Amino acid sequence: MNIWVEALTGKQALLFSFIAKFFMDRGDNVIITCREYDYTARIFFQRGLKPYVLGRYGGGTLLGKIRASLDRQLRMLDIITEKNIDVHISFTSPDSCRVAYGLNIPIINLTDSPHSYIVNKLTIPLSRFLIIPHCIPKKEFSHLISLRNIYTFNGIFEVTWTKNFSPDSRILDELNLDKYRYIVMRTEEKKASYYKHMDSRPTLISIFIDKLISRERGLKIVIFPRYIDQKKYLIKKYGEKIIIPERSVDTQSLAHYSLLVITGGSTFAQEAALQGIPSISYFPYHFYIEEYIAKRGFPLFHYIDIINALKKMLDIISDPFKYHINTTGLLERMESPLELLEKIINQIFIED
Template sequence: MFIWLEALTAKQALLMSYLYESLTRQNLDVVITTRQYDYIIGIFKNRNIPFIIVGKYGGETLKEKLQQSLQRQIRLLDIAIKHKPDIHISFVSPDSTRVAFGLGIPTILLTDTPHSTYVNKLTIPLANCVIAPLCTKESWEKYGYKGDVFRFFKGVFEVAWTAKFKPNKSELEQLDLEEYNYIILRTEEKKASYYSSYASRYSEPTFTVKLLDYIIEKLKMNIVFFPRYKEQRDYVSSRYGEKVIIPKESLFLQHLEYYAYSVITGGSTLAVESALLGTPSITLFPRKLETVSWLKSLNFPIFQITDPFNSFQDITRLLRKAEEYRKNTSKTLKNLEDPIPLIVKEVLNLSNIHG
């Protein structure tokens, strides 16, 4: 049996790399498609996972996004015809889901974002199975998604690679860092559709400039900066020079997260990962996230501030007290469900139904 996986972000690359290993242990053939974006390629290379690059990130405008999507679909069609996959799995990728549906390939979708209205409309109705964290169930129902197609698990997707994590200080040594004496800062996904209304509020490539100034001038800590786009990298590099560390290559980031004083991100994945590992983390994602609220209720050290412009003092207060929030989360983490076994189970179920 041949399985086709698609990964469009760093988080998805990590998840699909672990899923790849589980599926190949079942003696299944697997191909992974991805795109040229962010730290995806480095993640696959670091983990020795084979992949095929198809296209790149769509850009800022609707026209650019649509053009890139259509071009990717044509190339994905050729790949799917060549490999003849029996089942397709993606993290709600509109491109690969559309191609799989058009070719009659059964599809499993993974998702933890009920709020992604446009993407969900393009993907969820085409799925044979949708796997999501149980904490998002109520939100899915509010958006009108119900039925037997959903499978829920008592965890978050990040458990797949944090549950068995063992920290190593070698990544710190590469960057000449000392434990608990640096902050990881990840920018917002400014070009994403869900950020459009917020992006108009500032002209800089990233809103994290004020935070960078505060950390450098007030906290006197090292900063490891992870941009999402070239414009963000160039802007911060030009403004701060050697005051900010910007890794040129993909790292085993979880090791850096574990030993960080704190982690701040404009998205959610780094915050969730870090909190699962016990590191105080802050997400500045502009909408309330079910996964973050749920982890917070379980006493993981994670905080969400949806408006960094009007709540800057809340961010600095959390940063000043970050060390007080650090926790040993190993016991709590063991109680969370790893989604990989459920995904593999659904693959086998689908193969029996459609085989």
């Protein structure tokens, strides 16, 4: 079977690298497409996979987004028409879904983001099937796809690459860090279509950095900006007071040995919390996944209000090992979507 997967972000690249190898191991041919954005392409290459890197992220403007999308679709069309694809798997990529739908290729979409209204409208109605974590109510997507075509699994996507993960302590030497003496930060995805533009600063993460610098001089800060303007802003404001890795690094191992993780998104916090590392997310929406993780006992704390997030940061720093936990037993009770995905693909093959 010829399977086409598409990744737009680092999280998706991690997920689809596992999905690709899963199906390759059973003898399928897997074609991978991605864009030049953040660490997306590099994650595939680091894992020994060779994606087609097509186009770039369109930036924060509507015109930029549509130009980049159309360019990617045309490039995809030239490649995919020659591959005789049987099924396409996407994490709600508007570009690949439009091409797959136009070529009558069955689409399986994965998502954990009901808040991504615009992207969901452009992708989910084109899907044969939708896979979501069980903690997200199916009704969140019922206006976009029939409920009978929505499948759930008892876990979250991050379990796929976290459950059997073994940290590599060489990351500490690589960045000149000491175990539990640094905090890892990730800026918010401020240019995403769903993000609230509430502040003129390129990133709100500076609020946390300012507080840390003024109170905790012994802790190092490792930060991963999402955009060039965020990176320039942080370098200009803090200089050598922060560490910004210049190339793709093993962020899971980095989080594993950290004191705390803080992010304006969700994936980084979820990955760290699954490893038992206390994590704070200031993502500006209610998020089913984070609520689910926290209720199951993982040390993840979500605050829409920055002031409360700051208070929790200081609380954790004052007694960090109160929050560090062993999550092996908790992870064993959670599923990855791989087996469900295999079942659905086999079903499509039988039907078609």
